[in-house]
Amino acid sequence: MAYQPKPPDGWLKTNLRYYKHPGSWAWILHRITGLGLTAYIFVHIYALTTLTQGPKAFDDEMKLFSTPVFKVLEWLLFSLVLYHAFNGVRIVLVDWANGAKYHKKILTVVYGLGVVLFIGMGILMFREPIANMFASLK
Amino acid sequence: MYKHTGSRGSGAPGWVLQRITGLLLVIVVIGHYFVMHADPASGHTYAAVLERMHHPLWKMFDLTFITVGLWHGLNGTWGIFRDYKMKPAVSLTIYGVIILSGIAFWVLGVNTILSF
Numbered sequence: 001m002a003y004q005p006k007p008p009d010g011w012l013k014t015n016l017r018y019y020k021h022p023g024s025w026a027w028i029l030h031r032i033t034g035l036g037l038t039a040y041i042f043v044h045i046y047a048l049t050t051l052t053q054g055p056k057a058f059d060d061e062m063k064l065f066s067t068p069v070f071k072v073l074e075w076l077l078f079s080l081v082l083y084h085a086f087n088g089v090r091i092v093l094v095d096w097a098n099g100a101k102y103h104k105k106i107l108t109v110v111y112g113l114g115v116v117l118f119i120g121m122g123i124l125m126f127r128e129p130i131a132n133m134f135a136s137l138k
Numbered sequence: 139m140y141k142h143t144g145s146r147g148s149g150a151p152g153w154v155l156q157r158i159t160g161l162l163l164v165i166v167v168i169g170h171y172f173v174m175h176a177d178p179a180s181g182h183t184y185a186a187v188l189e190r191m192h193h194p195l196w197k198m199f200d201l202t203f204i205t206v207g208l209w210h211g212l213n214g215t216w217g218i219f220r221d222y223k224m225k226p227a228v229s230l231t232i233y234g235v236i237i238l239s240g241i242a243f244w245v246l247g248v249n250t251i252l253s254f
Contacts, residue, residue, distance in 0.1 A: 011222060031218055034211070034214045034215070034218075035215060035218070037211060038211030038212065038214065038215055041207050041208060041211055041243075042239070042243055045204065045208075045243050045246055045247040045250075046243070046246065048247070048250050049246060049249075049250050051184070051187060051250050051253065051254075052249070052250055052253045054184075055184035055185070058183075058184045058187070059183055059184050062182045062183065065182075066182070074175055078171055078175070081167055081168065081171060082168070085163070085164040085167065085168055086164075088160045088161075088163075088164060089161070089164060091157070091160075092157050092160065092161060095157065096157070117168075121171065121172075121175075121176060124172075124176040124177070125175070125176060125177075
């Protein structure tokens with residue numbers, strides 16, 4: 001086979017042209033969330049190096065991370081974790097169990113469980129502002 | 139042709155390990171989120187970290203977590219690149235960046251954990 005560095009139309013066009021089966025969306029999302037989480041683990045490791053600079057440096061940084069903007073970003077990040085984790089289990093079931101037969105049903109569970117746990121985490125993380133909101137309504 | 143696509147072996151050990159580390163991370167990362175990120179008031183002070191780091195088990199756990207997490211993420215990233223035909227120089231550069239950044243950040247993380 002002749003060596004072709006790129007598909008004739010370019011890789012982006014070729015990828016966009018694919019028929020998007022629910023399974024292809026799952027595959028695309030798995031890659032995007034995986035790259036996102038990998039980028040995040042680098043940020044995470046770097047951010048925690050302030051622990052080597054003593055209590056003040058670390059506690060000041062944590063104050064910044066407790067601000068509303070960071071809390072919301074932290075919550076949104078959990079959606080990547082949930083999707084990637086549950087779809088990853090789906091991949092293992094397809095590869096190592098009889099998952100190929102039920103992969104669409106498993107995908108429904110992946111999305112369903114993900115949404116439930118995402119909302120649950122939101123309630124846990126923002127329980128104080130939520131409680132304050134309801135208190136102010138009375 | 140294998141030379142040009144940057145894949146020498148079959149990739150099977152990486153494929154199996156990706157699944158094993160993945161299953162481990164499902165429990166560990168979701169657990170980590172509920173323990174560390176669900177409540178901003180829990181364990182996010184220097185004193186709390188110092189307290190945890192006095193236990194060798196926590197240290198071992200964090201060292202394992204950082205190793206498995208980085209490996210899974212970077213092996214997955216390389217897996218994505220492997221799907222595309224690349225010029226040898228491009229393939230080698232990407233592989234080099236993945237390996238070197240992995241080692242650098244692993245050392246950075248391990249250094250933080252072992253500084254206690």
